Amino acid sequence: MQLIELRNYLDTLLDASRLKDYCPNGLQVEGRSEVARVLCGVTASQALLDRAVAGGYDAVFVHHGYFWKGEDGTITGFRRQRLRTLLSNDISLFAYHLPLDVHPELGNNAQFGRLMGWQGEARFADQELGWIGRPAAGADGKTAACIARSVAARLGRDPLLVGDGDRAVRRVAWCTGGAQGYFEQAILAGADLYVSGEISEQTVHLARETGVPYIAAGHHATERYGARAVAAHLRERLGLATDFVDLDNPV
Structure with missing residues (x-):
């Protein structure tokens, strides 16, 4: 074309x-x-x-x-x-x-939520970048520590869990990549847990002082899925020959 x-x-x-x-x-x-x-x-x-x-x-x-x-x-x-x-x-x-x-279907947040089995119910933060909803049913949704183990299994890397791992999680908020700056907005939106790619020094104190745990799962690791979804979309809708390459990145 x-x-x-x-x-x-x-x-x-x-x-x-x-x-x-x-x-x-x-x-x-x-x-x-x-x-x-x-x-x-x-x-x-x-x-x-x-x-x-x-x-x-x-x-x-x-x-x-x-x-x-x-x-x-x-x-x-x-x-x-x-x-x-x-x-x-x-x-x-x-x-x-x-x-x-x-993007509601192909976007990094939509694709990451789908990977985790989370049901997005609302948006929060600037330009509605963050998602909030219900965690997966069963063992994955019991506590923050359970969800951290689920994240590790699905991403193939161990995330960093800061704060109360035993906290029951009824509502999980997430925003992929470097979205640690939206943590406070996630708390105000009613999240029991916030998941993003990166973490900053002050994020640790906020997790400890508010009681809302934080999972840093990796910037690259959480943002692999939007570009992969676009590759599939272009192949299926436009007939283009597309490939997705995931170049290893520890961050």
Whole structure:
């Protein structure tokens, strides 16, 4: 399909213009005009770009792209190498940050909740980024410690549980990635437990002092699922040849 058609489709699908963000969402680097093969991943790292070149892909789709507010805008060093790889191989780069977090079906929060078997019932925090609802029935939903073990089993890595692991969890709130700043809003929304990707020093004190435990499950680990869902969507709906690559990241 035409690159402009894919751009318009993705912008509409993910409602790219609706959210205030820290980067431009959509087509960040323009490549060849025809797109048949798309490689999807979490971050537009050099390793992912090298995979795209080796595999003969026409475009790359990621959650974490380029041109973040506040960063050095000079095209030198690793930034030059990344852009050189894309431009010299005529590969396009699509990046959707917050739009891929909030999408009700394909988004990171929706996909993570589905993976965990949680029933999302409401949104909270700025731009309705956070989700809150009921944990999975059975042993997974009894206590914060039980849920932490369930997170470990599903993500294939041990999360960090801070606070009262014995607290009964009737309502769980979550926001993937670096969303520790929404912890207090999750507490005010009535959460018995908050799950995100990252954790900060002050988060520990808030968990201890409020009695609401916090699970830090990994930024990359919690945000692998939106880009994977988009890969499947583009394959099924548009007939594009798509692949998702999960490059190992311990964070």
